Amino acid sequence: MRIQNWGTFWAIAGYHVALLVLLPFAWGDFNWATFAIYFVTFVLSGFAITGGYHRLYAHKTYDASPAYEWFWLIMSMLSGQMSALSWSNDHRVHHSHVDTDKDPYNINRGFWFAHIGWLFESKPLPIDNRIVGDLLKNKRVVFQHDHYGKLFLLVNGVVFGIGCLFMSPLASFVGCVLLRIFTIHHCTWFINSLAHMWGSRTYSKEQTAADNALLALVTFGEGYHNYHHAIANDYRNGIRWYHFDPTKWLIWTSSKLGLVSNLKWVNNIRIQRTLVKNDKQLLLERIRHEIDETAHEFRTKLEELSKNFEGKAAELNKAYRELKDATDERRRVLLIEIKQLRRELQAAWKSWVSLTELTQQRYALAH
Numbered sequence: 154m155r156i157q158n159w160g161t162f163w164a165i166a167g168y169h170v171a172l173l174v175l176l177p178f179a180w181g182d183f184n185w186a187t188f189a190i191y192f193v194t195f196v197l198s199g200f201a202i203t204g205g206y207h208r209l210y211a212h213k214t215y216d217a218s219p220a221y222e223w224f225w226l227i228m229s230m231l232s233g234q235m236s237a238l239s240w241s242n243d244h245r246v247h248h249s250h251v252d253t254d255k256d257p258y259n260i261n262r263g264f265w266f267a268h269i270g271w272l273f274e275s276k277p278l279p280i281d282n283r284i285v286g287d288l289l290k291n292k293r294v295v296f297q298h299d300h301y302g303k304l305f306l307l308v309n310g311v312v313f314g315i316g317c318l319f320m321s322p323l324a325s326f327v328g329c330v331l332l333r334i335f336t337i338h339h340c341t342w343f344i345n346s347l348a349h350m351w352g353s354r355t356y357s358k359e360q361t362a363a364d365n366a367l368l369a370l371v372t373f374g375e376g377y378h379n380y381h382h383a384i385a386n387d388y389r390n391g392i393r394w395y396h397f398d399p400t401k402w403l404i405w406t407s408s409k410l411g412l413v414s415n416l417k418w419v420n421n422i423r424i425q426r427t428l429v430k431n432d433k434q435l436l437l438e439r440i441r442h443e444i445d446e447t448a449h450e451f452r453t454k455l456e457e458l459s460k461n462f463e464g465k466a467a468e469l470n471k472a473y474r475e476l477k478d479a480t481d482e483r484r485r486v487l488l489i490e491i492k493q494l495r496r497e498l499q500a501a502w503k504s505w506v507s508l509t510e511l512t513q514q515r516y517a518l519a520h
């Protein structure tokens with residue numbers, strides 16, 4: 154490892170060592186308040202990164218009122234991940250150059266580089282007007298960037314002070330500050346490391362980002378990273394209602410309370426139609442030179458199943474269009490039809506996904 158960024162190295166290595174050394178001494182002074190303050194600040198720091206830095210600033214998936222922005226810009230100090238401006242600058246480069254040398258947390262350089270090494274080994278990327286020009290026009294974001302150090306000390310100082318009311322200063326420093334920064338750092342870094350290694354690649358097969366429900370549990374819903382890389386301008390990362398994505402629930406609830414608006418999301422059928430079209434093209438291209446007998450079968454099956462899916466999707470769209478001006482009686486019939494078609498469409502989608510996985514395995518195309 155060739156360290157270029159010594160300041161960051163000493164800060165991060167220093168607090169890890171401090172935590173390790175001090176934890177056994179502080180442990181005895183921990184009480185219910187330590188865990189309560191730890192938990193509340195951990196949740197706030199997580200949402201500040203996923204709901205604020207990531208989905209609001211880096212990807213602009215919704216609009217927020219100034220008060221809402223201020224709240225998360227201040228709460229983000231609990232996570233110690235530099236300013237929203239620097240974070241979004243790095244993150245937008247990550248999306249446009251994923252898995253290449255220009256990707257700041259390129260997973261092809263290994264788990265440790267993507268997880269933490271990139272912070273030490275590379276000089277911080279300069280703030281580029283062509284990348285974050287929109288954020289440079291946001292006065293709140295620029296203020297937070299310009300006063301980062303002071304705000305970080307102030308917010309964490311307040312948390313430390315509150316902790317001291319309930320426990321010894323050592324317990325407050327270790328339990329309410331260091332431990333929280335340690336956990337939120339590693340949880341966020343897992344998105345750059347594990348979420349680019351471990352999971353399924355349903356939506357974007359050409360790159361390393363993967364969907365992983367287990368990782369979603371510790372990353373406030375960001376574990377559905379394959380979908381996110383495929384469709385980054387969706388306020389959701391887990392698009393199914395049962396996907397554990399507390400950040401999407403937070404944004405949705407905030408929109409119902411009138412704090413945020415203009416939530417961007419992509420209709421599920423439209424996503425699947427695009428995917429089937431792209432996957433088919435990609436896989437047929439990849440097995441173009443295969444001459445064994447099964448390749449012919451795969452080609453026929455890819456054509457057949459994609460056509461089946463497309464047909465069902467077209468029928469469903471037609472039924473939805475007709476529903477708009479249907480009479481009451483026709484409406485009742487159509488709703489039953491739509492229910493049936495939705496079921497058939499999901500079955501067609503499932504068969505399509507298994508076929509693409511089978512093709513990838515058979516011809517060693519999986520990432």
Ligand SMILES: [Zn+2]
Nearest residue numbers: 244248381385
């Ligand atoms: Zn992103």
Ligand SMILES: [Zn+2]
Nearest residue numbers: 344345362378
């Ligand atoms: Zn990523």
